[in-house]
Amino acid sequence: MSKSTIIYTHTDEAPALATQSFLPIIRAFAKQADIQFELADISLAGRILAVFPEYLQENQRVPDALAQLGELVTKPEANVIKLPNISASMPQLTAAIKELQNKGFAVPDYPADPQTDAEREIQARYDRIKGSAVNPVLREGNSDRRAPKAVKNFAKKYPHSMGAWTADSKSHVATMESGDFFHNEQSVTVAEPTTVKIVFTDNAGSLKELRKPLALKAGEIIDATVLSKKALVQFLQEQVKDAKEQGVLFSLHMKATMMKVSDPIIFGHAVKVFFAPVFEQFGEQLAAAGVNVNNGFGNLLANLDKLDADTRAGVEKAIVQAYEQNPDIAMVDSDKGITNLHVPSDVIVDASMPAMIRNSGRMWDKNGKARDTKAVIPDSSYAGIYRATINFCKENGAFDPTTMGTVPNVGLMAQKAEEYGSHDKTFEIPADGKVEIIDEKGNVLTSHQVEAGDIWRACQAKDAPIKDWVQLAVNRARLSETPAIFWLDENRPHDRELIKKVKQYLGELDTHGLDIQIMSPENACLASLQRMKDGKDTISVTGNVLRDYNTDLFPILELGTSAKMLSIVPLMNGGGMFETGAGGSAPKHVQQFNEENHLRWDSLGEFLALAVSLEHLAQKTDNPKAQVLADTLDAATEQLLLNDKSPKRKAGELDNRGSHFYIALYWSQALAAQDKDAELKATFAPVAEQLAAQEAEILAELAIGAGKPVDIGGYYAPNAEKTAQAMRPSAKLNAVIDGL
Numbered sequence: 214m215s216k217s218t219i220i221y222t223h224t225d226e227a228p229a230l231a232t233q234s235f236l237p238i239i240r241a242f243a244k245q246a247d248i249q250f251e252l253a254d255i256s257l258a259g260r261i262l263a264v265f266p267e268y269l270q271e272n273q274r275v276p277d278a279l280a281q282l283g284e285l286v287t288k289p290e291a292n293v294i295k296l297p298n299i300s301a302s303m304p305q306l307t308a309a310i311k312e313l314q315n316k317g318f319a320v321p322d323y324p325a326d327p328q329t330d331a332e333r334e335i336q337a338r339y340d341r342i343k344g345s346a347v348n349p350v351l352r353e354g355n356s357d358r359r360a361p362k363a364v365k366n367f368a369k370k371y372p373h374s375m376g377a378w379t380a381d382s383k384s385h386v387a388t389m390e391s392g393d394f395f396h397n398e399q400s401v402t403v404a405e406p407t408t409v410k411i412v413f414t415d416n417a418g419s420l421k422e423l424r425k426p427l428a429l430k431a432g433e434i435i436d437a438t439v440l441s442k443k444a445l446v447q448f449l450q451e452q453v454k455d456a457k458e459q460g461v462l463f464s465l466h467m468k469a470t471m472m473k474v475s476d477p478i479i480f481g482h483a484v485k486v487f488f489a490p491v492f493e494q495f496g497e498q499l500a501a502a503g504v505n506v507n508n509g510f511g512n513l514l515a516n517l518d519k520l521d522a523d524t525r526a527g528v529e530k531a532i533v534q535a536y537e538q539n540p541d542i543a544m545v546d547s548d549k550g551i552t553n554l555h556v557p558s559d560v561i562v563d564a565s566m567p568a569m570i571r572n573s574g575r576m577w578d579k580n581g582k583a584r585d586t587k588a589v590i591p592d593s594s595y596a597g598i599y600r601a602t603i604n605f606c607k608e609n610g611a612f613d614p615t616t617m618g619t620v621p622n623v624g625l626m627a628q629k630a631e632e633y634g635s636h637d638k639t640f641e642i643p644a645d646g647k648v649e650i651i652d653e654k655g656n657v658l659t660s661h662q663v664e665a666g667d668i669w670r671a672c673q674a675k676d677a678p679i680k681d682w683v684q685l686a687v688n689r690a691r692l693s694e695t696p697a698i699f700w701l702d703e704n705r706p707h708d709r710e711l712i713k714k715v716k717q718y719l720g721e722l723d724t725h726g727l728d729i730q731i732m733s734p735e736n737a738c739l740a741s742l743q744r745m746k747d748g749k750d751t752i753s754v755t756g757n758v759l760r761d762y763n764t765d766l767f768p769i770l771e772l773g774t775s776a777k778m779l780s781i782v783p784l785m786n787g788g789g790m791f792e793t794g795a796g797g798s799a800p801k802h803v804q805q806f807n808e809e810n811h812l813r814w815d816s817l818g819e820f821l822a823l824a825v826s827l828e829h830l831a832q833k834t835d836n837p838k839a840q841v842l843a844d845t846l847d848a849a850t851e852q853l854l855l856n857d858k859s860p861k862r863k864a865g866e867l868d869n870r871g872s873h874f875y876i877a878l879y880w881s882q883a884l885a886a887q888d889k890d891a892e893l894k895a896t897f898a899p900v901a902e903q904l905a906a907q908e909a910e911i912l913a914e915l916a917i918g919a920g921k922p923v924d925i926g927g928y929y930a931p932n933a934e935k936t937a938q939a940m941r942p943s944a945k946l947n948a949v950i951d952g953l
């Protein structure tokens with residue numbers, strides 16, 4: 214890899230489609246500054262193929278791009294543009310496997326109930342692909358997410374729609390008051406490097422290590438906590454009942470993708486509670502048929518044909534009974550009858566809660582009508598921020614995008630910090646007993662009494678990432694002259710350990726003249742909301758989960774979407790990773806693309822990420838042309854916003870491809886207009902002319918087929934040629950770009 218190489222990631226769904234159109238453009242532009250783009254396939258399908266080489270024919274095998282990138286990001290030369298990828302829930306993983314098999318790739322089935330060592334090995338490989346398997350590997354740095362000025366100004370000038378709020382809204386957040394992760398947490402900082410065991414002792418006294426020992430570094434924070442199954446089930450039962458009594462919709466908001474071990478289990482309990490009549494009568498038969506509702510209620514429906522006719526009729530009757538006796542449930546797709554409990558990856562808390570708040574606190578019922586909703590977020594560690602926001606809106610009405618301030622985020626994320634690194638330390642407890650973390654000297658660091666079915670987990674946060682995070686917060690506060698609040702709760706054991714370090718590291722840095730405070734998440738949220746309403750900006754400095762939540766919550770309120778965020782990951786060893794926006798891969802957009810050949814994905818996140826990536830390369834490799842490309846791209850992006858050339862929602866209007874034409878036009882015009890680099894000026898002046906002269910014809914070519922279905926030969930592994938053709942339909946535009 215040359216030092217002037219930028220890695221661009223090939224991911225999934227809408228961003229992967231957009232890449233087919235955008236990458237040829239940026240390759241052609243960047244080539245003029247001797248910069249190459251290498252495409253790394255970290256799509257779900259690509260990751261599956263990469264880990265099963267022995268099942269594939271020679272010519273079907275692919276390199277493990279994720280493993281390679283995982284190494285690259287620890288090196289100073291790393292320059293990676295990371296688009297959002299699928300964090301696969303089980304239904305998505307199974308569908309991707311099936312699609313690959315149908316295409317002639319002989320990858321194995323997912324063994325749901327492995328019996329042999331070989332099956333266990335297959336399952337283990339798939340489990341590493343499942344859920345959020347990419348981001349934690351690549352994020353060797355903390356997170357700096359913010360709305361660039363141009364984007365914020367655009368939102369103020371052209372505000373997105375925002376549902377009204379009234380004080381009589383019955384929408385609310387329900388969260389546990391005891392027995393959950395928050396209330397059971399224990400936390401310690403280890404002074405010296407050590408190795409710890411996680412030991413489960415059952416009530417008969419027999420010991421079992423739940424995993425292999427874990428190495429901890431000096432200064433590392435380790436915490437453990439447990440969520441009680443009994444308390445959870447009781448809480449869920451109360452919430453179903455309460456939603457019925459209040460006449461509001463019932464909805465559950467989890468992160469079953471990122472929290473791939475704990476949250477599907479919690480999701481499963483919610484399905485079993487809501488559909489209690491089904492499981493009370495037919496629990497055993499359903500289990501025997503292989504039904505696992507940790508993968509959603511949809512899993513039960515998909516397995517109905519495995520039941521004998523009588524049982525099936527009984528189950529179907531009990532389902533009807535559950536719907537009748539329970540509150541109405543929030544819908545993901547009322548036309549297709551898909552509820553909030555069908556698929557764990559359909560409702561992901563970071564995006565689903567802000568969407569609900571933006572929509573007057575309402576979700577959709579089975580008739581497609583927006584209604585007040587109970588949002589159930591079982592663990593209370595972070596649910597308070599949504600409660601605070603909802604209460605704030607009830608009191609103050611909806612936010613006004615034309616006047617509101619902004620809440621950027623500096624998030625602790627590096628080296629699998631906190632909950633998001635807990636998968637391999639999360640266990641559904643098999644029997645009553647206790648779980649302890651014991652160091653190599655035999656000291657018991659944490660100890661929890663547990664019961665069968667409880668979910669126990671440990672989290673780590675290393676010292677170096679914490680120090681880096683505090684430094685990043687101070688840098689951002691200084692550079693943007695903005696007050697910063699650390700969202701940390703002194704009543705929470707983990708946060709208490711963190712606060713000690715924050716205070717220590719703040720003391721070592723120059724914070725003269727800066728306004729830096731520490732507040733509990735709920736208070737920090739309220740303070741930030743109040744300031745935001747008054748048009749003031751406040752940096753939120755948070756742990757990993759709130760990084761995720763806040764960088765959808767605030768942008769969705771401020772900008773209408775988190776796709777327009779600048780998401781920088783300054784890698785701890787000097788490289789740069791540039792994420793494109795703060796949101797996901799927009800499955801709904803692919804559906805629309807397939808049906809109507811219209812891609813409403815907004816690549817603004819890609820434009821912003823590319824500019825900072827080019828700037829990073831300019832500085833690291835002393836390439837002034839790259840800096841000119843970066844500056845002119847930023848100017849082009851601003852132009853695109855001013856002229857409102859972002860994709861629109863409906864077929865026939867400008868879509869993703871059209872917006873790529875405009876970015877190419879404005880970028881080449883800006884290059885032609887600048888005087889810092891004569892070569893670039895001379896190269897791009899004719900390009901700008903050709904694009905401008907052919908604007909109408911190119912747009913017409915891009916619009917051919919709008920409104921009609923388009924077949925790209927697959928979902929997880931679409932046909933490359935068909936996709937490229939669909940995404941690059943303008944011969945005239947291609948001629949200019951490919952001629953560069």
Ligand SMILES: NC(=O)C1=CN([C@@H]2O[C@H](COP(=O)(O)OP(=O)(O)OC[C@H]3O[C@@H](n4cnc5c(N)ncnc54)[C@H](OP(=O)(O)O)[C@@H]3O)[C@@H](O)[C@H]2O)C=CC1
Nearest residue numbers: 297298299300470561564776796797798799800801814815
């Ligand atoms: N960094 C990453 O890799 C991330 C990956 N994910 C993964 O993405 C998938 C989907 O996640 P989900 O929570 O549904 O969230 P998404 O962000 O994909 O979708 C939510 C909604 O946000 C809007 N949206 C998001 N991005 C854009 C964009 N670029 N342009 C226009 N609108 C946009 C769309 O709304 P509208 O209907 O208004 O068009 C979309 O339906 C999951 O597999 C998840 O795990 C999620 C977050 C981050």
Ligand SMILES: O=C(O)CCC(=O)C(=O)O
Nearest residue numbers: 300345348470471761795
């Ligand atoms: O990695 C994932 O599963 C989601 C990431 C995400 O939502 C985020 O970083 O904001």
Ligand SMILES: [Mg+2]
Nearest residue numbers: 563761765795
């Ligand atoms: Mg997120």
